[in-house]
Amino acid sequence: MAAGKETKKKRNIPRKDTKQEKAEEKNIDAANHIAAEELVAAEVEAKKEASEEAAAPEVQEKEVTETKGGIVGGEAPRDEKKKSEEPLWAPKTELGRKVLNKEITDIMQIFNSGRRITEPEIADMLLPVESEIIMIGGSTGKGGGIRRTPSKRTTRMHKSGRRYTTSALVVAGNGNGIVGLGFAAGPPAKHRELMEKALQKAKLGMIPIRRGCGSWECSCAKPHSIPFAVSGKSGSVVIELKPAPNGIGLCVSDEVKKVMRAAGIKDIWSKTRGQTQSRINLIKAAFDALKRLDRFKVQESQLKSAGMVEGKAE
Numbered sequence: 001m002a003a004g005k006e007t008k009k010k011r012n013i014p015r016k017d018t019k020q021e022k023a024e025e026k027n028i029d030a031a032n033h034i035a036a037e038e039l040v041a042a043e044v045e046a047k048k049e050a051s052e053e054a055a056a057p058e059v060q061e062k063e064v065t066e067t068k069g070g071i072v073g074g075e076a077p078r079d080e081k082k083k084s085e086e087p088l089w090a091p092k093t094e095l096g097r098k099v100l101n102k103e104i105t106d107i108m109q110i111f112n113s114g115r116r117i118t119e120p121e122i123a124d125m126l127l128p129v130e131s132e133i134i135m136i137g138g139s140t141g142k143g144g145g146i147r148r149t150p151s152k153r154t155t156r157m158h159k160s161g162r163r164y165t166t167s168a169l170v171v172a173g174n175g176n177g178i179v180g181l182g183f184a185a186g187p188p189a190k191h192r193e194l195m196e197k198a199l200q201k202a203k204l205g206m207i208p209i210r211r212g213c214g215s216w217e218c219s220c221a222k223p224h225s226i227p228f229a230v231s232g233k234s235g236s237v238v239i240e241l242k243p244a245p246n247g248i249g250l251c252v253s254d255e256v257k258k259v260m261r262a263a264g265i266k267d268i269w270s271k272t273r274g275q276t277q278s279r280i281n282l283i284k285a286a287f288d289a290l291k292r293l294d295r296f297k298v299q300e301s302q303l304k305s306a307g308m309v310e311g312k313a314e
């Protein structure tokens with residue numbers, strides 16, 4: 001009989017949960033909408049700021065360095081502080097300091113010396129970073145099919161009920177040979193911070209990729225495609241990228257297109273295998289393939305015929 005009572009209790013518990021769940025789901029859906037809009041708005045604002053900064057960046061920085069070195073605690077720099085409080089970046093690494101002091105002006109200097117980006121601001125300083133959120137989430141809705149959302153919510157069971165985790169995937173690139181991928185996961189309440197975190201991670205993970213024209217139908221020796229076929233893997237997903245002739249466009253799924261656009265690849269063919277509906281793995285596999293372009297040794301004759309370029313093309 002005791003067992004019967006327990007089952008009754010258990011039956012009662014989930015009813016309370018469902019109401020909460022519904023409320024939470026609504027919140028998350030609303031947050032998804034707002035987050036996407038906000039990110040776009042934030043990007044526009046950032047671009048505006050960047051363009052304003054670009055108008056007179058040298059003057060500001062010189063003043064800042066002077067105040068750091070010479071006048072300390074004076075009353076004069078107060079106004080400057082007010083102006084520069086928000087956009088000012090205090091580098092934590094030596095590499096960051098060099099970038100701020102304009103000792104390094106080209107991102108390829110960093111990559112060619114075998115180093116990687118140590119602070120997200122380095123990418124902002126040296127590159128016109130464009131980022132896109134990858135729609136990794138989804139919820140079933142009216143009319144069939146899946147409505148795709150920028151953040152994915154997963155559930156795990158706990159003694160006290162269900163615990164939720166949301167995750168976000170962002171691709172960042174300069175649209176010219178340099179891309180990065182960032183993934184972040186955390187509680188649903190920190191939804192917006194997650195997007196930001198994923199973007200910062202994407203900037204940190206930026207790498208130069210090889211581009212060229214490896215298509216025998218084209219052989220124009222311009223970096224509009226990739227120099228040779230590669231394959232990448234993540235989980236069960238295997239993606240094979242093949243060079244395509246000029247004008248073909250991006251013959252890949254919509255989410256992979258975002259990666260290719262960020263990388264500055266214009267024409268490509270692909271073939272996939274595995275659970276490609278799990279978009280996190282699909283994107284990771286595509287990025288893995290682009291990474292692997294770097295692993296092949298290329299003869300100089302091939303290099304010229306494919307017109308291979310590593311990283312930024314002038």
Ligand SMILES: [Zn+2]
Nearest residue numbers: 213218219220
């Ligand atoms: Zn070509």
